[in-house]
Amino acid sequence: MNLTTVQEALEIILNSSENFGTEEVDFINSVGRVLKEDIVADLDFPPFNRVSMDGIAIAAEAFNKGIREFKIEDIQAAGSPQLTLQNTNNCIEAMTGAMLPKNANVVIQYELLDIQDGVARVNLETVRDFQNIHLKGLDRIKGDILIEKNKMISSAEIGVFATIGKSKIKVAKQPKVMIVSTGNELVKVTETPAEHQIRRSNVYTLVSLLERLHVKAKTAHILDDKEVLKSKIEGFLNEYDVLIFSGAVSKGKFDFIPEVLDELGVEKLFHKVKQRPGKPFWFGKKANKTVFAFPGNPVSTFVSCLKYFYPWYSKTMSTSEELNQAILSEDFFFKPDLTYFLQVKLTQKEGKIYATPIAGKGSGDLANLVDSDAFLELPDDRSNFTKGEVFPLITFR
Numbered sequence: 001m002n003l004t005t006v007q008e009a010l011e012i013i014l015n016s017s018e019n020f021g022t023e024e025v026d027f028i029n030s031v032g033r034v035l036k037e038d039i040v041a042d043l044d045f046p047p048f049n050r051v052s053m054d055g056i057a058i059a060a061e062a063f064n065k066g067i068r069e070f071k072i073e074d075i076q077a078a079g080s081p082q083l084t085l086q087n088t089n090n091c092i093e094a095m096t097g098a099m100l101p102k103n104a105n106v107v108i109q110y111e112l113l114d115i116q117d118g119v120a121r122v123n124l125e126t127v128r129d130f131q132n133i134h135l136k137g138l139d140r141i142k143g144d145i146l147i148e149k150n151k152m153i154s155s156a157e158i159g160v161f162a163t164i165g166k167s168k169i170k171v172a173k174q175p176k177v178m179i180v181s182t183g184n185e186l187v188k189v190t191e192t193p194a195e196h197q198i199r200r201s202n203v204y205t206l207v208s209l210l211e212r213l214h215v216k217a218k219t220a221h222i223l224d225d226k227e228v229l230k231s232k233i234e235g236f237l238n239e240y241d242v243l244i245f246s247g248a249v250s251k252g253k254f255d256f257i258p259e260v261l262d263e264l265g266v267e268k269l270f271h272k273v274k275q276r277p278g279k280p281f282w283f284g285k286k287a288n289k290t291v292f293a294f295p296g297n298p299v300s301t302f303v304s305c306l307k308y309f310y311p312w313y314s315k316t317m318s319t320s321e322e323l324n325q326a327i328l329s330e331d332f333f334f335k336p337d338l339t340y341f342l343q344v345k346l347t348q349k350e351g352k353i354y355a356t357p358i359a360g361k362g363s364g365d366l367a368n369l370v371d372s373d374a375f376l377e378l379p380d381d382r383s384n385f386t387k388g389e390v391f392p393l394i395t396f397r
């Protein structure tokens with residue numbers, strides 16, 4: 001049985017990305033969203049010659065002709081309209097954030113002054129033009145593109161939105177996601193499982209993995225009843241853009257998901273990938289609906305979401321995906337000819353990232369994820385991996 005390789009699976013998934021259009025959100029709620037408009041400076045940055053140290057404002061020419069004592073005419077406060085230095089042999093006290101008074105072009109900070117009876121004595125040999133002044137338009141000019149569209153919005157961009165008065169931001173619309181777990185053995189987190197049951201965990205890890213993308217997902221749990229599965233999933237297919245399943249995609253008698261999806265007209269694009277964990281991964285489309293059916297083992301669900309949903313989402317938002325790498329810190333052996341997502345602990349040394357294997361007891365061992373920082377992607381074409389080699393890294397912390 002020729003399995004779909006990881007690369008082929010990823011290519012199929014990236015070719016199945018969608019575009020959900022754009023919407024406007026309040027700028028303060030836009031962190032994590034993908035910007036869909038160029039952000040342009042409405043004014044110069046800074047908008048005026050900004051005093052950048054508390055002190056006195058003088059004219060360089062007065063200093064250069066030997067004046068060292070300056071009579072204080074007034075105080076230029078931040079937030080007050082611009083004052084004018086009446087006599088260029090005098091000075092005006094000027095505060096950080098204030099407009100530079102007219103006829104002045106140097107600011108000398110209080111630490112270099114002695115002020116007595118309204119006269120400031122300057123203890124300096126030389127001054128240079130525009131000393132301690134953040135010049136108008138030095139950083140950006142009105143009309144400049146400050147932020148290009150398709151950027152993932154972080155706190156830094158929030159400050160720029162506020163500065164230019166951009167209170168509504170055009171962003172990419174996010175897909176509506178429903179995460180579905182299946183299995184009679186699964187009970188609610190708040191319940192005490194009988195000896196044949198376990199508490200359901202995968203939907204919550206998936207919700208939190210999507211939260212890292214600032215995507216809010218709904219969840220549902222369906223028992224291993226084919227008819228119930230079919231009617232509920234039919235409803236979800238109408239209502240949601242993306243369905244993410246966890247479980248019931250392998251060879252079990254109650255693994256109904258593939259046949260139910262098939263009966264509901266979801267076209268299977270592949271089932272079973274040449275990887276571990278996550279081999280029974282099923283992926284399909286129905287028109288612009290996208291279905292990720294991850295294997296039920298918790299680590300399989302976890303790494304498959306990172307490896308496949310994350311890039312799909314980035315492509316759909318047409319923003320860039322961060323690609324990381326790390327150095328294997330010791331030899332590692334993995335026999336099967338599958339791509340192996342090895343759980344690793346990360347350490348930094350001299351600016352390099354080292355990955356130490358924390359293999360765990362298999363893809364059911366979700367507790368092992370607590371001791372891991374990431375997955376190192378070991379290729380499917382060999383079994384020996386040597387210390388010092390560099391491999392792609394999938395982080396989740």
Ligand SMILES: Nc1nc2c(c(=O)[nH]1)N[C@H]1C(S)=C(S)[C@@H](COP(=O)(O)OP(=O)(O)OC[C@H]3O[C@@H](n4cnc5c(N)ncnc54)[C@H](O)[C@@H]3O)O[C@H]1N2
Pocket residue numbers: 181182183185186198199200201202203246247248249250251252255277278279280294295296297298300363364
């Ligand atoms: N004969 C074969 N058996 C299995 C194969 C195979 O190739 N041949 N594949 C194995 C692999 S690999 C995996 S992975 C699992 C995947 O099975 P399913 O996708 O059908 O998942 P389930 O059978 O529903 O559950 C597997 C396992 O995970 C637990 N589980 C499921 N959902 C949750 C949840 N929401 N929270 C916590 N734990 C969950 C479930 O109790 C099972 O223990 O199949 C192997 N079998």
Ligand code: MOO
Pocket residue numbers: 275276277278279280295297299300301363364
């Ligand atoms: O392929 Mo499974 O997801 O390793 O257990």
Ligand SMILES: [Mg+2]
Pocket residue numbers: 247248249250251252255296
């Ligand atoms: Mg199964």
